[in-house]
Amino acid sequence: MSTTPIGVTNPHRPVLAIEGLTVSFDGFKAVDNLNLYVGRNEVHVVIGPNGAGKTTVLDLICGKTPSTSGSIRFNDRELTKMREFDIVRAGVGRKFQTPSIYENLSVYENLEMSFPRGRSVFGALVFNRSPDVIARVKEVAAEIFLDEQLHQQADLLSHGQKQWLEIGMLLMQEPELLMLDEPVAGMSVSERTKTAELLGRISQGRSVLVIEHDMEFVKSIAHKVTVLHQGKVLAEGSMESVQANPKVIEVYLGH
Numbered sequence: 477m478s479t480t481p482i483g484v485t486n487p488h489r490p491v492l493a494i495e496g497l498t499v500s501f502d503g504f505k506a507v508d509n510l511n512l513y514v515g516r517n518e519v520h521v522v523i524g525p526n527g528a529g530k531t532t533v534l535d536l537i538c539g540k541t542p543s544t545s546g547s548i549r550f551n552d553r554e555l556t557k558m559r560e561f562d563i564v565r566a567g568v569g570r571k572f573q574t575p576s577i578y579e580n581l582s583v584y585e586n587l588e589m590s591f592p593r594g595r596s597v598f599g600a601l602v603f604n605r606s607p608d609v610i611a612r613v614k615e616v617a618a619e620i621f622l623d624e625q626l627h628q629q630a631d632l633l634s635h636g637q638k639q640w641l642e643i644g645m646l647l648m649q650e651p652e653l654l655m656l657d658e659p660v661a662g663m664s665v666s667e668r669t670k671t672a673e674l675l676g677r678i679s680q681g682r683s684v685l686v687i688e689h690d691m692e693f694v695k696s697i698a699h700k701v702t703v704l705h706q707g708k709v710l711a712e713g714s715m716e717s718v719q720a721n722p723k724v725i726e727v728y729l730g731h
């Protein structure tokens with residue numbers, strides 16, 4: 477008998493399988509019996525009105541907020557029982573809206589210290605100058621369009637370049653699931669185009685879960701879209717199907 481849940485893109489083994497996930501804040505269910513599946517090589521975008529529960533879902537996945545009930549399986553490991561640090565080590569990387577880079581260090585140093593061996597600025601800078609780390613830093617810098625800024629101090633980067641640097645810092649840890657909260661907020665048009673290209677590339681061999689309000693950007697990156705409303709899934713599927721859904725137009729896109 478098949479136990480495949482309805483609506484799964486990759487029914488055989490989603491990398492991330494969220495089932496029956498609920499969190500209540502003083503009786504208010506910000507996330508309410510949510511099912512969400514993310515496959516490998518998938519850019520999955522979560523959209524929905526303000527307060528729908530999008531950021532809370534990412535907080536639950538990365539262990540920042542404990543769930544009230546339900547399960548979050550990542551490669552068959554149950555994340556709801558794990559600490560934030562162990563979730564990162566299991567291969568989940570999360571980028572918040574505001575970049576948290578070291579402004580007074582160079583692009584190179586920021587990437588170098590994110591190599592998993594580096595536990596502190598001091599430790600990273602003293603012990604990490606090995607050929608494999610140097611090669612990885614250069615590879616990631618090229619991936620995030622910053623190979624020509626390697627020795628530039630991070631505070632001199634544009635807002636968009638800072639966002640890319642933070643994505644690069646996450647890539648240094650080779651996460652299997654990368655979560656990004658409004659990655660193109662405040663970016664120029666050309667930076668948005670390059671970010672779309674970047675996300676397409678980094679989804680190869682990984683899963684990328686994105687929260688985004690900019691529908692043009694969503695169209696350019698999403699393999700699958702989930703629309704959240706009042707903590708529940710309102711609609712799910714391709715961008716075309718979601719955009720044509722009258723319920724989605726009523727509560728979100730029509731506004």
Ligand SMILES: Nc1ncnc2c1ncn2[C@@H]1O[C@H](COP(=O)(O)OP(=O)(O)OP(=O)(O)O)[C@@H](O)[C@H]1O
Pocket residue numbers: 501506524525526527528529530531532533
């Ligand atoms: N720690 C908390 N305590 C109490 N209420 C919370 C907490 N975190 C979130 N909420 C509430 O849960 C609801 C969902 O918030 P959330 O930030 O997840 O929405 P969102 O879809 O990300 O919205 P936006 O698009 O505005 O960022 C909101 O009503 C919010 O006030």
